[in-house]
Amino acid sequence: MADAPALPDAEAALAELAARMAPAVAHDAAFVGIYSGGAWVAERLAKVLPGDHPVGFIDVAFYRDDYKRSGLKANTRRTELPFDVEGATIVLVDDVLYTGRSVRAAINELFDFGRPDTIELAVLVDRGGRELPIEPTYTGTRLAVARDLSIVLSRDDSGRLAIGVEPAAAP
Amino acid sequence: MTARNPQLNAEGKLTHLLTLEGLPASVIAEILDTAHPFVSVGEREVKKVPLLRGKAIFNLFFESSTRTRTTFEIAAKRLSADVINLNIGASSTSKGETLLDTVDNLVAMNADMFVVRHAQSGAAHLIATHLAATGRPHVHVVNAGDGRHAHPSQGLLDLYTIRHYKKDFGALSVAIVGDVLHSRVARSLIHGLSTLGAPDIRVIGPATLLPTGVESLGVRRFHDMRAGLAGCDVVVMLRLQNERMRGALLPSTGEFFKHYGLTAEKLALAKPDAIVMHPGPMNRGVEIDSAVADGARSVILPQVTFGIAVRMAVMSMIAGN
Amino acid sequence: MRIAIRGGQVVDPASGLDRIATLCIADGRIAALGEAPEGFRADREIDATGLVVAPGLVDLAARLREPGQEHKATLDSELRAAIAGGVTSLACPPDTDPPLDEPGLVEMLKQRARFLQRAHVYPVGALTRRLEGAELAEMGELVDAGCVAFSQADRPLVDTQVLLRAMQYAATFGHRVWLRPQDAHLARGGVAHDGDVATRLGLPAIPVIAETVALATILAVVRATGVRVHLCRLSSAEGVALVRAAKAEGLPVTADVGVHHLHLCDVDVGWFDPLANFVPPLRATRDRDALRAGVAEGTIDAVCSDHAPVDDDAKQLPFAEADPGATGLELLLPLTLKWASETATPLASALARITCRPAAILGVDAGTLAVGAPADVVVFDPRRAWRLERAALESQGKNTPFLGFELVGRVCATLVAGAIVHERR
Numbered sequence: 056m057a058d059a060p061a062l063p064d065a066e067a068a069l070a071e072l073a074a075r076m077a078p079a080v081a082h083d084a085a086f087v088g089i090y091s092g093g094a095w096v097a098e099r100l101a102k103v104l105p106g107d108h109p110v111g112f113i114d115v116a117f118y119r120d121d122y123k124r125s126g127l128k129a130n131t132r133r134t135e136l137p138f139d140v141e142g143a144t145i146v147l148v149d150d151v152l153y154t155g156r157s158v159r160a161a162i163n164e165l166f167d168f169g170r171p172d173t174i175e176l177a178v179l180v181d182r183g184g185r186e187l188p189i190e191p192t193y194t195g196t197r198l199a200v201a202r203d204l205s206i207v208l209s210r211d212d213s214g215r216l217a218i219g220v221e222p223a224a225a226p
Numbered sequence: 227m228t229a230r231n232p233q234l235n236a237e238g239k240l241t242h243l244l245t246l247e248g249l250p251a252s253v254i255a256e257i258l259d260t261a262h263p264f265v266s267v268g269e270r271e272v273k274k275v276p277l278l279r280g281k282a283i284f285n286l287f288f289e290s291s292t293r294t295r296t297t298f299e300i301a302a303k304r305l306s307a308d309v310i311n312l313n314i315g316a317s318s319t320s321k322g323e324t325l326l327d328t329v330d331n332l333v334a335m336n337a338d339m340f341v342v343r344h345a346q347s348g349a350a351h352l353i354a355t356h357l358a359a360t361g362r363p364h365v366h367v368v369n370a371g372d373g374r375h376a377h378p379s380q381g382l383l384d385l386y387t388i389r390h391y392k393k394d395f396g397a398l399s400v401a402i403v404g405d406v407l408h409s410r411v412a413r414s415l416i417h418g419l420s421t422l423g424a425p426d427i428r429v430i431g432p433a434t435l436l437p438t439g440v441e442s443l444g445v446r447r448f449h450d451m452r453a454g455l456a457g458c459d460v461v462v463m464l465r466l467q468n469e470r471m472r473g474a475l476l477p478s479t480g481e482f483f484k485h486y487g488l489t490a491e492k493l494a495l496a497k498p499d500a501i502v503m504h505p506g507p508m509n510r511g512v513e514i515d516s517a518v519a520d521g522a523r524s525v526i527l528p529q530v531t532f533g534i535a536v537r538m539a540v541m542s543m544i545a546g547n
Numbered sequence: 548m549r550i551a552i553r554g555g556q557v558v559d560p561a562s563g564l565d566r567i568a569t570l571c572i573a574d575g576r577i578a579a580l581g582e583a584p585e586g587f588r589a590d591r592e593i594d595a596t597g598l599v600v601a602p603g604l605v606d607l608a609a610r611l612r613e614p615g616q617e618h619k620a621t622l623d624s625e626l627r628a629a630i631a632g633g634v635t636s637l638a639c640p641p642d643t644d645p646p647l648d649e650p651g652l653v654e655m656l657k658q659r660a661r662f663l664q665r666a667h668v669y670p671v672g673a674l675t676r677r678l679e680g681a682e683l684a685e686m687g688e689l690v691d692a693g694c695v696a697f698s699q700a701d702r703p704l705v706d707t708q709v710l711l712r713a714m715q716y717a718a719t720f721g722h723r724v725w726l727r728p729q730d731a732h733l734a735r736g737g738v739a740h741d742g743d744v745a746t747r748l749g750l751p752a753i754p755v756i757a758e759t760v761a762l763a764t765i766l767a768v769v770r771a772t773g774v775r776v777h778l779c780r781l782s783s784a785e786g787v788a789l790v791r792a793a794k795a796e797g798l799p800v801t802a803d804v805g806v807h808h809l810h811l812c813d814v815d816v817g818w819f820d821p822l823a824n825f826v827p828p829l830r831a832t833r834d835r836d837a838l839r840a841g842v843a844e845g846t847i848d849a850v851c852s853d854h855a856p857v858d859d860d861a862k863q864l865p866f867a868e869a870d871p872g873a874t875g876l877e878l879l880l881p882l883t884l885k886w887a888s889e890t891a892t893p894l895a896s897a898l899a900r901i902t903c904r905p906a907a908i909l910g911v912d913a914g915t916l917a918v919g920a921p922a923d924v925v926v927f928d929p930r931r932a933w934r935l936e937r938a939a940l941e942s943q944g945k946n947t948p949f950l951g952f953e954l955v956g957r958v959c960a961t962l963v964a965g966a967i968v969h970e971r972r
Binding site: 232247324325326344346347348349351352355356372373374375376410413437438439440442443 | 741742743745746747748749750751752754818819821860863864865866867868
Binding site for chain 2: 114116117118122123125126127132133134163164167168169
């Protein structure tokens with residue numbers, strides 16, 4: 056890959072994201088990570104940031120807007136929200152923010168559980184290319200890549216996060 | 227005389243659910259895996275996901291069944307679909323409208339999916355074939371029970387239940403007890419278990435209630451219930467209908483219960499952790515003792531919960547293909 | 548009209564004739580076989596080079612649906628189908644609406660058929676009034692009106708005492724009785740052969756014993772009364788075995804099989820294809836093989852079409868609700884030739900099953916090409932392949948599992964009573 060962009064270090068981006076969130080985020084905000092990369096980031100943030108932050112996980116498969124085109128993909132992950140969404144302060148966490156559609160789906164799903172007080176958005180990587188009017192409240196780092204590539208977060212056995220690129224899956 | 231399985235579309239994706247026979251193991255596994263997260267949707271406060279919003283699902287029940295129709299209705303509504311119930315019964319046939327005419331009229335009203343129950347074997351296949359022949363690939367059929375032939379969504383929820391409690395099909399002994407001859411539930415479960423590799427499937431009943439050549443389905447036949455239950459992991463009790471007495475197939479429910487009813491004493495012959503299943507509705511004291519039906523090994527109520535999730539999975543997979 | 552058919556392979560199973568020869572027709576009869584007689588000037592010559600010239604086919608069972616079921620088919624369309632299929636004589640069963648239990652109905656049917664001037668129609672009369680199996684029909688009157696035999700069509704006689712008396716009465720006058728061996732109780736509610744396929748598909752089933760129990764009963768009555776019985780539409784290996792034993796014993800029985808049953812079996816029901824719904828049902832492979840062997844060895848004397856035109860509405864229903872039966876007049880020849888080629892049966896032997904043997908069972912002057920015999924002739928191309936499409940059928944019944952198949956054997960010309968009634972091209 057001759058034109059491989061220089062990829063940022065995920066751990067550094069995570070530290071940057073946590074630093075931005077520390078002074079601003081509510082003490083009792085719940086962190087809800089979007090599977091699977093967002094879930095890892097949410098877990099790490101909850102460990103590192105002070106305060107009592109319940110951690111939940113959200114699977115957006117049933118709320119995606121590309122169902123008619125792509126059908127339903129088999130998945131076994133369940134949304135788990137171990138706190139009362141009604142009246143909650145939530146930080147939605149995702150690894151890569153791109154078109155904004157996953158975040159839209161996650162917000163819709165959260166509202167089916169109750170009416171939160173506020174929802175903020177924390178993303179590890181913002182790659183631009185928005186198709187909906189959605190902006191992150193907290194960003195770790197920015198990275199632009201070609202349209203035919205996907206940015207993926209991986210986690211090794213020791214829990215260390217890494218940012219990579221791979222060819223985008225066919226629509 | 228075509229033998230191509232009409233349930234799969236040209237890309238090999240599930241477009242109708244007509245029977246478990248001939249459905250690849252990968253497709254069955256996909257349905258069970260998809261059902262898993264749907265179970266938790268039923269545990270939320272807002273028991274809905276927007277997947278089938280705007281879709282029109284018609285419950286076409288030519289044979290009345292409040293129970294099955296209700297579970298399909300709940301499943302469709304949890305997917306945010308619009309559900310229309312049609313109990314055809316005798317009314318349409320007395321006006322002379324054929325099954326296919328009814329289907330054509332509803333397709334003209336923009337039906338996206340039919341959930342069909344009919345007293346005749348092959349009714350769901352007839353509709354699916356007709357839709358294919360008349361060029362409507364986006365209208366789907368789910369067989370909710372056709373005569374004695376198949377009840378695939380029941381088979382799937384039975385498989386889901388077994389998988390939930392027993393995990394691996396590869397070493398299971400499953401006993402199916404009762405009126406196998408007339409049972410679409412039994413046929414579907416047998417096909418599903420064979421496909422998923424259950425090595426020991428047994429049918430238990432009197433000679434009058436076991437079909438000719440049932441062994442060709444890959445099962446062992448038993449007339450002695452005690453022998454048939456020995457060492458089983460799963461016991462599935464089938465419902466006995468009253469008509470069987472009139473057809474000279476059985477003398478009485480009392481005699482049936484004596485030989486083939488599931489009591490604690492007979493259940494003790496199965497494995498200590500065997501589970502007891504029943505498609506419902508149960509005839510207490512005919513096929514199954516109340517104590518067993520309500521006992522610790524009975525998973526009859528979880529079957530119902532799983533049934534809604536499995537039907538949600540089937541409908542959402544099919545509608546997206 | 549004087550006609551000469553030249554250059555064809557003339558096959559007459561009854562006499563053993565099988566060579567290239569000229570067939571001359573005059574005054575509605577066969578005038579000469581072999582060489583044209585001195586001074587014979589034909590008004591019409593048919594060039595039959597490369598073709599087979601055979602007796603017009605004799606079909607023991609063809610439903611014409613008149614009177615009463617004209618929405619399924621009419622005399623007009625079905626007799627046109629007959630001659631298109633090379634069938635020049637056919638017997639129609641009594642299950643019309645009303646059934647053929649009245650001399651007036653039989654006369655009317657014969658008259659209408661005669662008027663159309665196509666195939667010869669030989670009505671089979673009802674054995675019991677309204678086919679209800681309780682009271683005897685007026686067999687004498689019906690014979691006078693033109694019936695050649697008596698049967699219950701597809702409605703088996705349940706009351707064995709009535710069966711015995713009907714057979715005794717028929718025996719008194721030498722009437723022929725044709726019976727379908729099917730026990731009403733054992734077959735009740737069934738639509739498919741009781742075997743692996745019906746078990747898998749969950750279709751109500753008819754066991755083989757429905758046929759063998761009925762056969763055993765009929766044969767016992769034959770033994771007791773000496774009545775001549777023709778057994779219609781055998782379907783099982785055990786059934787063939789019983790008939791073989793009965794013939795060996797010297798009982799006066801003959802038997803036939805429907806041509807579809809020589810080829811298809813229960814697996815052909817596929818996913819509930821109503822076109823494969825037959826009465827008797829298509830049974831297992833071993834039964835089909837036994838039927839084929841039965842025809843080859845002569846235990847089964849004749850092959851018939853069992854022609855049953857069904858309207859589309861009555862077939863596009865769930866399997867058990869669909870009307871049974873298939874269109875057959877135009878398939879009798881190609882399907883018989885298909886059986887012959889698959890079993891290496893010589894042409895003359897195969898043709899015997901659909902010409903002279905059924906004619907003998909009917910007891911009519913047909914199925915042969917002897918000099919002086921009525922000039923009922925079929926000229927066909929034994930090698931010509933054609934695709935069986937709805938549009939290719941003259942019959943109103945387009946229902947057959949062979950739709951879309953390529954068949955071999957095409958009728959080129961059909962003559963009845965010395966007149967060319969059908970010609971292709």
